[in-house]
Amino acid sequence: MAKAKVVFVMGATGTGKSRLAIDLALRFGGEVVNSDKMQIYDGLHVITNKVTDEERQGVPHHLLGGFPPDADFTAGDFRDEATRAVESITLRCRLPVIAGGSNSFIEELVEGADRQFLRRFECCFLWVDVHPPVLHRFLGERVDRMVASGLVDEVRALFDPDVVADYSRGARRAIGVLEMDRFLRAEAENAEESVKAALMEAAIDEIKAKTCELTCCQLQKINRLCGSFGRRVRKVDATDVLVKGRAAADAAWEELVVGPSVDFVADFLQR
Numbered sequence: 001m002a003k004a005k006v007v008f009v010m011g012a013t014g015t016g017k018s019r020l021a022i023d024l025a026l027r028f029g030g031e032v033v034n035s036d037k038m039q040i041y042d043g044l045h046v047i048t049n050k051v052t053d054e055e056r057q058g059v060p061h062h063l064l065g066g067f068p069p070d071a072d073f074t075a076g077d078f079r080d081e082a083t084r085a086v087e088s089i090t091l092r093c094r095l096p097v098i099a100g101g102s103n104s105f106i107e108e109l110v111e112g113a114d115r116q117f118l119r120r121f122e123c124c125f126l127w128v129d130v131h132p133p134v135l136h137r138f139l140g141e142r143v144d145r146m147v148a149s150g151l152v153d154e155v156r157a158l159f160d161p162d163v164v165a166d167y168s169r170g171a172r173r174a175i176g177v178l179e180m181d182r183f184l185r186a187e188a189e190n191a192e193e194s195v196k197a198a199l200m201e202a203a204i205d206e207i208k209a210k211t212c213e214l215t216c217c218q219l220q221k222i223n224r225l226c227g228s229f230g231r232r233v234r235k236v237d238a239t240d241v242l243v244k245g246r247a248a249a250d251a252a253w254e255e256l257v258v259g260p261s262v263d264f265v266a267d268f269l270q271r
C-alpha cells in the first residue's frame with residue numbers, strides 16, 4: 001500500500017511559514033500541525049506570533065496551544081503528539097502540513113525513534129528563505145508592532161514579583177519573557193518613570209537582538225537538516241515579498257512563494 005504523504009514547511013522565524021502552510025492547506029485540502037515549540041503552549045499569542053482565527057481562514061490547526069505554560073513540552077512529546085495528529089489527518093484523507101521553526105522538533109519527528117516516521121509516511125520539505133539583512137530589518141519592525149499589540153501585558157500576566165521564575169522551562173523560554181523581567185520588577189517596585197522607560201528600551205533592543213540571533217541558529221540547523229533530506233527539499237525565496245511595499249507584497253507572495261510551492265507539492269502528491 002502507498003504511504004500517506006506529509007508536507008513540511010520550514011524556515012527561520014518571520015519568513016512566512018504559517019501563511020504558506022495555510023495557503024497550501026486551502027489548495028490541497030490540508031490541516032496544519034504546528035512545530036513551533038513556543039506556540040505549543042496556551043497564551044503568548046503576540047510574543048510567539050501565533051496565527052489569528054482570521055488568518056487561519058477555517059483551516060484546522062493542531063498543537064497550536066493546548067498545553068499549559070508551565071508544562072515542559074519536549075521534542076519526544078512533539079514526536080508522539082505530531083505523529084498522532086498526522087495519523088488522524090491522513091485517516092480523514094486530508095493532507096498534513098507541518099509548519100514551524102523548531103528544527104529540533106522536526107529532527108526528532110523525522111529522524112528520531114529509529115526513523116519510524118519516514119518509514120510510515122512519504123515526506124517533502126519546503127524551505128522558505130529570506131536574505132538575512134532583509135529578514136532582520138523586518139523582525140525589528142515586527143517587535144515594535146508586537147509591543148504596540150500588547151507584548152508587555154502578555155508577559156506581565158506570567159510575571160509574579162514575589163517569585164524567582166524559572167526562565168528555562170515551558171513558555172517562559174519564549175524570547176521576550178526573560179527580557180522583560182527587569183522592567184516588570186522596576187514597575188512592581190514603583191520605580192521612577194525615567195528608570196522604567198530606560199529598562200523598557202533596553203528590553204526591546206534585547207528582544208530584537210535575540211530574535212535575529214535565533215534566525216541565525218535556525219538557518220544553520222535547517223541547512224544541516226535539509227542536507228540530509230536531499231531531493232525531497234524545495235527552497236523558495238521570499239526576500240522580495242519583504243522588500244516590496246504592502247500592495248505589491250501580496251502579488252510577490254503569490255508569484256515567488258505560493259506558485260513554486262504549489263507546483264512542488266502537486267508534483268509530490270502525483271508521484
Ligand code: ATP
Nearest residue numbers: 036037038047048101102103104105173174175214
Ligand atoms: P533549541 O534546541 O536551541 O531549543 P530548536 O530548534 O528546538 O532549538 P527553536 O525554535 O530554534 O528551537 O527555539 C530556540 C529558542 O528560541 C526557544 O527556546 C525560545 O527561547 C526561542 N523561540 C523559538 N520560537 C519562538 C517563538 N515563536 N517566540 C518566541 N521565542 C521563540
